[in-house]
Amino acid sequence: MFEFKLKFKTFNGLIALYIRECKLWLGLKYVIASSLLIPLLYFFLLGTGMGEMIQTSFIGNIDYILFLTPGIIAMGTTSIAMSSGHILFNERRFWGMYEEMLTLPVSRSAYLLSKILWVMTLSMGQLLFILLVGIPLVEGGFYCANLFLVLLSILLGAICFCSLIMPIASLIKSAAAFYGITGFISLPIILCSSAFYPLDTTPHWLRMIAYINPMTYMVDVMRAGFTGLWDQWILLKILILCVFTVFFFAIGVISLKKVRF
Template identity: 30%
Template sequence: MEGIIAIWQRDLMKFFRDRARLFGSFTMPILFLLIFGGGMSGTMEAMMTGSMPGEADRFNYVEFVFPGIVAMTLLMTSVFSAMSVIEDKDFGYMKEILVSPISRVSIAVGKMLGAASVATIQGVLLFILIPLLGLSYNLKALVQVIPFMFLLACALSGLGLLFASLIRSTQGFQLTVQILVMPMIFLSGALFPVSNMPAWMDVIVKINPVTYGVDIMKKVMIDTENLSATVLDAMGLNITLFGRQITIFEEMLFIIIFTIVLVLLATVSFKRANA
């Protein structure tokens, strides 16, 4: 545990000392909020509620997309934070850790927790924009969603760790991750519903952990009790698998299993890379 905590604390200290990284993390989410939330909200609301007379005024696209923007921040921060593994290899810090009595599992878990904590902090900081956007999320819901955000960030950090353990250069890591990140964002329901996708694309949607993280966050943050089933279907909040609707517990279980598998794979990769 001491090794895990030490690695965890190191990544957190690096984050808080890097002010450019702290403020730069807001750039992409704000850009997406301006484009999708401000510029395209009217068009998206008309498209999603066009066949629902009388329901359009009950649907707020900015309220729908904000949890997706937060999830996008978690994804990008979690995965790109794993690039520190490659930097640690270049500067020799990783070799020092690997020759210490700390187990490979502890190293992977410590790096995962560090990246997940940084991503969660950046996601929570986006809550500052809620009053500026005129949104009215319940304070209790915002507090309740934070553990789910951390869980999703752990899963995505595990994914980043796996790639960082396999790739030797930062340039190769950035290129590979960029190819991976954008499809995960657009095929997750973060920016628009993914309920009417082609069969082959629907498979990708269902194995994408961000899909379940976004769905949980939207169900927790959005007041779904006052929305009709038609509106919920239009928002894509009724994810089904094999003909049955998936519960929040099942979505959490999928994310937990995904996290464990990726951490184990990253651990094995660490052992092979440094055997």
């Protein structure tokens, strides 16, 4: 009975923290607007601009717009996770809100989960924008072969990248160092993956980096969901993405527990 009450209290605490996170972000309407619109701009400008230049034979005989869409959504998820890390850093270093959160009867892992839930929420908003606005305008209709794989990749990617930024946001004390590190790692994560181009046509050294990049597996799983085309390695890619997700989530929880004031 006591264990059930404890779990119920933890769940209620998680919901309360998630609602708090939503209210915090809703006060930053310009950030939400840019998070939803920038992927759409990438979709139209990069997709239509480069679509005519790239031969479909290089990308599995599919339209470049459909090839690019998972990369844009994955990039958006990463950007939202980075922004969530920026808010955690400000809460911890400048606003004093993280110390107040520690007085609540909830675990620090619940705090991390509340941020992950928000990243997932905004990522779903990006997905809806592209599915209901972007693809119909360019392709002439709704197109998504396997929605389950798309949602699964967003779920795992949100957990993975939000957890990845937490150790940096929770342990680094210098604002200059924090923004410098996050700016330095975000670009390679996006570019050293299969987000914008097939890895088969890239140099060997770039492929090796991409194979240890969780975004590669997030994009590949999502691309399989969008196009309905996947190879015999799709289950292995899902498993590898799950391993990355569990690893970074554990690191994120441990880093939050080590925060001292």
